[in-house]
Amino acid sequence: MIRFILERVAQLPIIVFVVSTLTFILMRLAPGDPALILLTAHNVPASGEALTALRNELGLNEPLHIQYVNWLRDVFTGHWGTSYVSKESVLNELWSRLPATVELALAGFAVMAVLTLGMGLAASLKVSGPLDRLGRLFALLGSSIPSFWLGFLLIYLFSVRLGWLPSMGREDWSHLVLPALTLGAGLGTVQARVLRAQMLELSDRNFVKAARARGFSRMHILFFEIFKHAVLPMITLLGTNLSFMLAGNVIVETIFSWPGLGKYFIDAITQRDYPVIQGYVMFAAFLIVGVQCLVDVVQTVIDPRLRLR
Amino acid sequence: MIGNRNRRSWFICTGLLLLMAVMTLSGCGAATKTEDSSGKGENTSAQQTQADKKLVMAYTWKPSGVDPHGDNSWDVMRSGAGETLIRLNEKLEPVAWLAKEWKHDSPNVWSFSVQDKVTFHNGKSMDAVSVKASLLRSIEKSHLAKDLLDVKSIDVTGPLTLKITTNQPNAALVSNLADPSTIVLDVASMKDEQSYPAMTGAFKIKAFNKDQSLVVERYDGYWGEKARLAEATMKFITDGNSRLMALQSGEVDVATDIPVDNAEVLKKNDKLQVLSAPSLRTHMIVYNMESPVFKDATNRKVVDSLIPRASIVSAVMRGFGTEASSPFPSILPFGKIERKALDGTTEQLLTKDGWQKDAQGTWTKQGKPFEVTLLTFPQRPELSVMAEVIQSQLLNEGIQVKIRKVENIDEALTKNDWDFAMYSMLTAHTGEPQYFMDMFYSSTSEANVSRYASKPLENILHSLKLAKDTAQRNAVTLQALDIINTDLPQSFIVHPDNVFGVKKGVKGFTPHPIEYYYITAQSDIAE
Numbered sequence: 001m002i003r004f005i006l007e008r009v010a011q012l013p014i015i016v017f018v019v020s021t022l023t024f025i026l027m028r029l030a031p032g033d034p035a036l037i038l039l040t041a042h043n044v045p046a047s048g049e050a051l052t053a054l055r056n057e058l059g060l061n062e063p064l065h066i067q068y069v070n071w072l073r074d075v076f077t078g079h080w081g082t083s084y085v086s087k088e089s090v091l092n093e094l095w096s097r098l099p100a101t102v103e104l105a106l107a108g109f110a111v112m113a114v115l116t117l118g119m120g121l122a123a124s125l126k127v128s129g130p131l132d133r134l135g136r137l138f139a140l141l142g143s144s145i146p147s148f149w150l151g152f153l154l155i156y157l158f159s160v161r162l163g164w165l166p167s168m169g170r171e172d173w174s175h176l177v178l179p180a181l182t183l184g185a186g187l188g189t190v191q192a193r194v195l196r197a198q199m200l201e202l203s204d205r206n207f208v209k210a211a212r213a214r215g216f217s218r219m220h221i222l223f224f225e226i227f228k229h230a231v232l233p234m235i236t237l238l239g240t241n242l243s244f245m246l247a248g249n250v251i252v253e254t255i256f257s258w259p260g261l262g263k264y265f266i267d268a269i270t271q272r273d274y275p276v277i278q279g280y281v282m283f284a285a286f287l288i289v290g291v292q293c294l295v296d297v298v299q300t301v302i303d304p305r306l307r308l309r
Numbered sequence: 310m311i312g313n314r315n316r317r318s319w320f321i322c323t324g325l326l327l328l329m330a331v332m333t334l335s336g337c338g339a340a341t342k343t344e345d346s347s348g349k350g351e352n353t354s355a356q357q358t359q360a361d362k363k364l365v366m367a368y369t370w371k372p373s374g375v376d377p378h379g380d381n382s383w384d385v386m387r388s389g390a391g392e393t394l395i396r397l398n399e400k401l402e403p404v405a406w407l408a409k410e411w412k413h414d415s416p417n418v419w420s421f422s423v424q425d426k427v428t429f430h431n432g433k434s435m436d437a438v439s440v441k442a443s444l445l446r447s448i449e450k451s452h453l454a455k456d457l458l459d460v461k462s463i464d465v466t467g468p469l470t471l472k473i474t475t476n477q478p479n480a481a482l483v484s485n486l487a488d489p490s491t492i493v494l495d496v497a498s499m500k501d502e503q504s505y506p507a508m509t510g511a512f513k514i515k516a517f518n519k520d521q522s523l524v525v526e527r528y529d530g531y532w533g534e535k536a537r538l539a540e541a542t543m544k545f546i547t548d549g550n551s552r553l554m555a556l557q558s559g560e561v562d563v564a565t566d567i568p569v570d571n572a573e574v575l576k577k578n579d580k581l582q583v584l585s586a587p588s589l590r591t592h593m594i595v596y597n598m599e600s601p602v603f604k605d606a607t608n609r610k611v612v613d614s615l616i617p618r619a620s621i622v623s624a625v626m627r628g629f630g631t632e633a634s635s636p637f638p639s640i641l642p643f644g645k646i647e648r649k650a651l652d653g654t655t656e657q658l659l660t661k662d663g664w665q666k667d668a669q670g671t672w673t674k675q676g677k678p679f680e681v682t683l684l685t686f687p688q689r690p691e692l693s694v695m696a697e698v699i700q701s702q703l704l705n706e707g708i709q710v711k712i713r714k715v716e717n718i719d720e721a722l723t724k725n726d727w728d729f730a731m732y733s734m735l736t737a738h739t740g741e742p743q744y745f746m747d748m749f750y751s752s753t754s755e756a757n758v759s760r761y762a763s764k765p766l767e768n769i770l771h772s773l774k775l776a777k778d779t780a781q782r783n784a785v786t787l788q789a790l791d792i793i794n795t796d797l798p799q800s801f802i803v804h805p806d807n808v809f810g811v812k813k814g815v816k817g818f819t820p821h822p823i824e825y826y827y828i829t830a831q832s833d834i835a836e
Binding site: 043046047048156163167267 | 379522547548721733735745756
């Protein structure tokens, strides 16, 4: 296990190098002059003298290869540069927003996990039963309603019409309910169908028939024979979705004015805040690798045979 | 059968998952606590008493900090915490604020005396020395302040008097001192990282929660009329629909920059009202003066005459705007001008210029059709709709327009593969025409997106810098606008309104063409 984790850690510098190089190249290919955007933030024209001074200040007048070397040096010495907009350390800026994103991602993940497990298990109890049909309907809705639309529907119902929950911001637990539902509901209802399919496929296997022959109860077979085997591939799926939630909550964060990384990233793109964009991509790469590593560990804990592969 | 060890592992994993879910939901309250205790979701304005009246505003922009000499000066000014030497009144005339009076000693020299009995939010008194230090800091930190003031030196001539010498004659100096980048603060307070900037406004900063809100509270030592509100919160909600819903749900009392499409929804709500004010922004078309088609003034004039401005105001802007005839709206004394009429019909002008209609009804010249590329961009959606309206109108008259949407309009305009483009600018952000005209029409300026060069206009702009009084400045500006409207490097389409959604019961919130004064000492809410 330790060797496995060390191997993953050893891959990190390579991932960092590839991701940073690609981000740097793509950002420089994208149109937009950060100095111009900064100086004309309120659509007031900027003078050429001010533009030149700011470009010099931001190091944008340096040749590209020098900018790249400076960036790489910063990355590997742990500085990650300074935001053009806030003039603060990119790493500090990202760290300060990480708790909000993690909080929302975990809450969304919890919603997704509860829906996946609850609806998946319920639907697999009786094929084409009422719960199965209800699950199919929810899965259809979950896969066809875009998250921004679901978010606005929830706000309209629970904030505007009923006045039960706040529509935006991050203050107490009540502010988390609607964004977490928006984030987790769609994925959860769809994944419940995947779990159901897995459960049904496994229910015809010999080890299940053997358990029935030994006289185990229906619930015992469902939870300790079928579900145990069905959950393994689900963990990969859940892990991938957790990575997605951690790294890409942009739409939900925007709708609910949630002060997390995704929203910050979009603002940085709009403002061509290169150090922040580059830093965020690196940060997201670390998060995704970390979560995938965690998924692998959890899988080997559940199924020790995987350690031998 | 499951082995005991495997079963234990399975239980541990499932248990951890559930524990994580429970911890997430129960622990978020503690994790999300901010410095601001005021910004509860529910606005309890109905129970508020005189002593603790609080107003919550949904605000479009998201400042990265509260340094008024950085890029966030507008946000700080709008919160009611910052003040400048000069203020602009409803007619956009410069009036005294922290400055008591001023005198134009010579084209390059101005004398100012500042108010006495003014204290910063940390209790220190404001005097000429502190004002000088603040102005020098604003020039050092803000490129806009440096350009606007063009200061050579500032001399303290008495406890409450100072003399400002500019590098060149700068008759717009007084108005330019209303720009938020020149907010007066106690420079020493900026060295203390634990405190917020000490300014002089009716409110002082109580909490700044990055990406979330700026909270200000009444400053009891204020030198003028005390604030009626105990506290005001600006919540940063960048999405227009989310701002609208926050207003409808009662979480906020005022929402800024309501999309015009949503204004109708608000009008139907009897608890809310829609307020609007003419802005100092102009939606326009900029012509590429190096384009093979539009380097010819006749073609620009023909296109200009075909723009259906009235339809655009009513259908695209839903009435929240006025037709434009110059870069400056008519609320400004130098904005009241007539658009020049075409010398003949479109047919006559184009035929005289060598164009003729082909069998399909398209104008052609030397075998080439009148076909032009119009750029537009997504950040101001109404401009793309306008572009389509204009395309349709020009097509009816035999002019083919290809619309190209670009992500970054300023970047696209630096290239040469366009003929004309939708554009939008704040043209008189201090009530003064000079800065915009210098930047937008000078042949050497990078902001001159049309690449327009006119020696007579540049001579007039130079004389504008020397003009001594308002009447003279207005007259000179009108001369400049006459040249611009003759040469037509741009077609001015509409001056959009600023639209606000306001809960009934909110008082003292007056939409103002200058977008700096949102929360003021007069802002109030019904008890």
